[in-house]
Amino acid sequence: MIDKVFNKSITKQFEFDEEVASVFDDMLNRSVPFYKEMQRLSINFACNFLNENDKVYDLGCSTASTLIELSKHCIHNLQLIGIDNSEAMLNRASKKAKAFGVDINLINADLHDVSYDDAKLILSNYTLQFIRPLQREKLVKKIYDSLQEKGIFIFSEKVISSNSTLNKQSIDEYYEFKKTQGYSEFEISQKREALENVLIPYTEEENKKMILDAGFSHCETIFKWVNFATFIAIKK
Numbered sequence: 293m294i295d296k297v298f299n300k301s302i303t304k305q306f307e308f309d310e311e312v313a314s315v316f317d318d319m320l321n322r323s324v325p326f327y328k329e330m331q332r333l334s335i336n337f338a339c340n341f342l343n344e345n346d347k348v349y350d351l352g353c354s355t356a357s358t359l360i361e362l363s364k365h366c367i368h369n370l371q372l373i374g375i376d377n378s379e380a381m382l383n384r385a386s387k388k389a390k391a392f393g394v395d396i397n398l399i400n401a402d403l404h405d406v407s408y409d410d411a412k413l414i415l416s417n418y419t420l421q422f423i424r425p426l427q428r429e430k431l432v433k434k435i436y437d438s439l440q441e442k443g444i445f446i447f448s449e450k451v452i453s454s455n456s457t458l459n460k461q462s463i464d465e466y467y468e469f470k471k472t473q474g475y476s477e478f479e480i481s482q483k484r485e486a487l488e489n490v491l492i493p494y495t496e497e498e499n500k501k502m503i504l505d506a507g508f509s510h511c512e513t514i515f516k517w518v519n520f521a522t523f524i525a526i527k528k
């Protein structure tokens with residue numbers, strides 16, 4: 293279904309509710325530049341580190357697209373676990389996983405409340421940005437602690453620039469991208485307002501510092517388009 297969520301005046305902050313979930317795959321594809329390429333790269337990088345029966349978690353799995361794609365591309369059988377606290381998203385994830393014949397343990401929970409023990413790989417694309425800053429640092433420490441030795445954390449985030457001129461230019465560039473995807477200026481401004489104080493982006497440097505402060509030995513950007521970046525972090 294085509295995303296028309298912000299074609300009307302907003303009455304509340306952005307939420308991953310039934311209305312958003314029903315158009316979410318289209319929303320992501322048209323709102324995140326090179327979403328499919330970012331997903332392909334995350335999966336390819338991930339596959340190089342994975343072995344038979346490894347445990348893989350996707351934090352904020354939404355409709356489970358990434359885990360389904362991972363299972364299609366990885367030569368090994370994996371234990372796939374998707375965590376999300378939106379029932380509407382998980383209902384779709386469950387239907388999609390069934391349709392693709394992929395076995396995923398879908399858990400409806402807040403990321404702070406469940407453990408992701410013994411993980412070889414933790415994925416989290418565009419989810420940390422929705423976690424309050426004080427909680428975010430704690431969550432990243434929990435991710436670090438949950439990974440096995442040499443475990444991998446791959447995540448993507450919307451980012452800001454610490455240079456105000458470049459930041460403004462990046463936002464303008466991003467809104468131009470959204471227009472090419474068929475979103476009107478009205479839809480763009482309504483969504484921007486709805487995301488205010490809900491999606492809180494860090495700079496690329498702040499993301500890397502958070503990762504290294506949590507204990508990871510290495511973090512690098514594997515993909516970036518203006519204000520969207522994908523990182524890979526390695527535990528020693």
Ligand SMILES: C[S@@+](CC[C@H](N)C(=O)[O-])C[C@H]1O[C@@H](n2cnc3c(N)ncnc32)[C@H](O)[C@@H]1O
Nearest residue numbers: 308352353354376377378402403417418419422
């Ligand atoms: C932008 S979406 C993630 C997109 C997804 N990773 C993908 O690539 O298809 C963010 C997801 O995180 C979930 N989420 C946000 N905060 C959460 C929390 N505290 N606990 C669990 N899930 C959360 C939302 O319900 C939403 O499905």
Ligand SMILES: O=C(O)C(=O)C[C@]1(C(=O)O)C=C[C@@H](O)C=C1
Nearest residue numbers: 319320323324418450483487491
């Ligand atoms: O549309 C925007 O402004 C976005 O930031 C895109 C974005 C994201 O980055 O998470 C915001 C909300 C939805 O979850 C889908 C995509």
